[in-house]
Amino acid sequence: MKSPSLKRLTPPLFAAAVVLIGLRLWPHAPLEQAVTSSRVVLADDGSLLRMTLAQDGQYRLWLPLERISPSLVEALLLKEDRNFYWHPGINPPALVRAAMATYSGGQRQGGSTLSMQLARxxxxxxxxQVPGKLQQMALALWLEARYSKHDILEAxxxxxxxxxNIEGAEAASRIYFGKSAATVSLSEALALAVIPQQPGRRARFGPSLQNARLRLMADWRETYPHxxxxxxxxxxxxxxxxxxxxPFLAPHLSEQLLASHPGNELNSTLNLPLQQLLERLITGFIAERRSTGVENATAILIDSRDQSVKALVGSAVYLSTSLHGQVNGVLSRRSPGSTLKPFLYGLALDQGVIHPMSILKDLPSNFGxxxxxxxxxxxxxxxxxxDALIRSRNIPAVWLASQVKSPSLYGLLQRAGIKGLRDERHYGLALALGGGEMTPEELARLYVMxxxxxxxxPLRYLQDQPQSTGAPLLTPQAAFMVRDxxxxxxxxxxxxxxxxRTAWKTGTSWGFHDAWSAGLVGPYVLVVWVGNFDGRPNPAFIGAKTAAPLxxxxxxxxxxALPNVVIKPDKPPAGLVRIDVCAASGELPNRWCPQTRKTWYIPGVSPIRVSNLHRPVLIDTRTGKAACPPFDARYTREEVFEFWPSDVQRLYRAAGLPRRTPPNVMKNCQPNRLSDQSEAPQIRSPLTQVSYQLRLSQPQESIPLNANAASDATTLYWFADQTLIGQGPPHTTLNWRPGKSGEYRLRVSDDQGRSASRGLRVEFVP
Incomplete structure (x- = not known):
């Protein structure tokens, strides 16, 4: 049975409990919102690159309690408030003891709890003064009523x-020790725990801090003996x-991230050793080339495996006012010169305009x-x-630009998100030569593609940015061939x-304003620019002579610098085959082609036909001219000539490399072996007017392809529509199994250029 006094106390206690619970549950702002915070940019290993001041001029970084080293938390409680978890916000015995020591003339002592210090x-x-102390005690009780011990200790x-102007464990740890408060050692934690009592003196890390740290160390060993x-x-x-x-490191990247991303802690993908390597190499390069007027350069390095930016140098000297060094040149628009040509060639490969060994003409040309x-x-x-691509010839590039459609090079750049482009008619075909403008960052994104x-x-600047895939600009086959x-x-x-291995390209803008070199280095993409931010030209700004050496x-x-990086072979994707083509014409070799070479080929896309560059002519040995009937075997021999167009012949002569001119052949004077279809191949299989049925359950079933050929034919080439499906001697049979049902036109050509074709239908049945 309860006593009367207990009964009288129950209602007030219950009411007090309800009030306390209500105060705790009533919505209130987190303590973190009571102050502003600094912002930090960190490297990929957590190293500090940049720390800003908070709005009130303090270095302050809010870190959740769970991320602060337990050693630091325990050392602080040991030093400041051993009964923190047991008092309601004030510790009366400690206050009485401190007051007696202070006002009785003894050594001044502190009796404030962590809650009271937080209130202050x-x-x-x-x-x-006493009124201020009483106010501090009242506010400490208010904090304890409104917030949990966890929140108060964290704050x-x-x-x-x-x-x-340094506040908090995280800012102090970053500044003093170059590490997060989550990773401080016990010795460092003891030092941080004693600074708040006398921050002015102990923050110098002199004898005052050392003596205080040793005293706390003795308490630690006594409290935690094991x-x-x-x-x-x-x-x-x-x-x-x-x-x-x-630290004030990677300044251009740090400023870029602070300006473009929210949050107080930005964990970048930048690799600090690589960043310092690029800065050191650029500084040395500028010092060597300064006599030629080379004063500034930028570079961006990206890991193509995850699109993470590993280093970014926005200018050679950040603090140089004469160079406008604080401008981030990686984000500045410049004419890219010929560094765009690989993407034009990629479009031409995808659209069936060329294959890598196609012959292009580098001749004086007019395009309107x-x-x-x-x-x-x-x-x-x-x-x-x-060769036209790696030698950066302009005439073939402009011709290709006139051939590619849907998309054109302009369309590809639009799909790539290149900003600041004018109307396509403004550039015309000159866009292929770098007539537009883009930033090194945008160019790097194209090379990552x-x-x-x-x-x-998209490029990844922050570690928490997910990897994502955007629009397909080239097929895997075209991208591989351009890399090759x-x-x-x-x-x-x-x-x-x-x-x-490197796959690289240079570029020089008109007027020698910009020198570029961009490409793939192992698994990395590197883009280098050399020039002046104010646009001053310099004859030294040539991509191959200035940017490429850097x-x-x-x-x-x-x-x-990266000895542990494993380089994987660049294997060709599915859908690419290797075929032999005539070295001089880039087409399937006829029987007179003296030399062949290998090329990559996309079946059904890449252009292919039998070459007719090399042709035989019957020569009358008595006159050295083309023979005419009746032929006398004693004075007639066959010679093979290259039948180049007249403009190419003139160019060879002008270059001092004349080609042997074929003799004039009177009409109907000699057999035209390349156009005479009387001995064209005769298809024996497949049959005409027949629909072929292939069983899905029998993957080995195929359609035999064979044809009769003239005696002078040595090789037959078989095509399905525009796709080369095989080749071999005339007497062999080629087995063909198409990929799907449908109508096909089969064509067979011999190495004399003669051909025959027929249509057929193929059906797949269970």
Missing amino acids: RLWDLNTR YLNLAPMGG DPRNNSLLELPLEARNRQQI YFQPENFDGSFVGPLTAR LAGDGHLR MLRRNPRPDGLPGRHW FFRIADALPL
């Missing part, structure tokens, strides 16, 4: 004075940085009112598409390839 920080109280750890860290060299003095040594010239002012005549499967992917072509580009220094200086250093 939050409301900026003057607690040296104090983030607001404790740590010297000067801690294995007690036997380490905790007594050794600590080395710490000061506020003047706060546009009369492009090569950089060196000369013309080289016929050359393969691969080229390094992969042809899909555009660019890997044949020789180094500008003539040295053999070192370490990692590009390869970085490319050669990467394998040494």
Whole structure:
């Protein structure tokens, strides 16, 4: 049975409990919102790159209690408030003891709890006088009623004075030790725990801090006698940085992230050693080339495997006012020159205009009112598409630009999200030569696309940015062929390839304003720009002579800086085959082609036909002219000539490399072996007027293809629609199984250029 006094106390106690619960549950702002925070940019390993001031001029970084080192939390409670979890916000015995020591003339002592110290920080109280002290106690009780012990301890750890304008454990740990408060050692935690009592003196990390840390260390060993860290060299003095040594690294990237992304903690993908490597190499390169007027350069390095930006140098000297060094050149628009040509060639490969060994003409040409010239002012005549790309010939590029459609090069750039483009008619075909403008970052994104499967992917600057796939700009087959072509580009220094294979391209803008070099270095994409931010031209700003040496200086250093990177072979994707073509014409070799070479080929897309460049002519040995009937075997021999167009012949002569001119052949004077269809192949199988049925359950079933051929034919080429499906001697049978049901037109051509065709229908049945 309850006593009367207990009965009288129950209602007030119940009411007090309801009030306390109501205060705790009533909505209230988190303590974190009571102050503003600094912002930090971190490297991929957590190293500090940049820390800003909070709005009130303090260095303050709010870190959740769970992420703060337990050693630091325990050391702080041991030093400041051992009964923190047991008192309601004030500790009366401690207050009485502190008052007696202070006002009886003894040594001044503190009796404030962590809750009281937090109240003083939050409301900026003057607690040296009794009214202020009473106000502090009342507000501490208010904090305890409104917030949990967890929230109060977290707030104090983030607001404790740590010297000067540094507040909180995280900011102090970042500034003094270069690490997060989550990873401080026990020795560092003990030092941070004693700074708030005398922040002005102890933040200098002098004798005052060392003595206080040693006293707290003795208390720690007494309180935690079994801690294995007690036997380490905790007594050794600590080395710490000061506020003047706060890191200011990767300034352009840090400013870019702070301006474009919210949040107080930005965990970037930047690799600090690689960043410092690029900065060091660019500084050295500028120093060597300064006599030629080279004063500024930018570079961006990206890991193509996850599209993460690993290094970004926005200018050679950030603090240089004469160079406008604080401008982020990686985000500045410039004419990219010929660095766009690989994407034009990729479109041409995808649209069936060329294959890598197609022969293009580098001849004086007019495209309406546009009369492009090569950089060196000369013309080289016929050359393969691969050589035209790596030698950066302008005439073939403009011709390709006139051929590609849906999309054009302009359309590809639009789909890639290149900003600032004018109307397509403004550029015309000159866009293929770098007539537009883009940033090094945008160009790097295009080369990341080229390094992969042809899909555009956004660059990742932050670790929490997910990898995503954008629009397909090229097929995997075209992207691979362009990479393969660019890997044949020789180094500008003539040295053999070192370490990692590179697939690279240079660019020079009109008027020598910009020099570029961009490409793939192992699994990385590197874009380098050399020029002046104010647009001043310089004859030294030539991609191959200025940007390429810097590009390869970085490319050669990467394998040494990243010895553990595993380089995977670049395997061709499905849908690519290798075929032999005539080296001189880039087409299927006829019987007179003296030399063949391999090329990649997309069945059904890449252009292919039998070459007719090499043709036989019967020569009368008595006159040296073409023979006419009646032929006398004693004075007649067969010779093979190259039948080049007259404009190519003139160019060869002008270059001092004349080709042997074929003799004039009178009409109907000699058998025209390349057009005479009387001995064209005769298809024996498949049959006409027959529908072929193939069983899905029998994957080995196929349609036999064979044909009779003239005695002078040595090779037959079989096509289904426009797809080369096989080749072989006339007497062999080719087995063909199409991929799906439908109507097909089969064509067979011999190496004399004669052909025959027929249609057939194929049905797949169960």
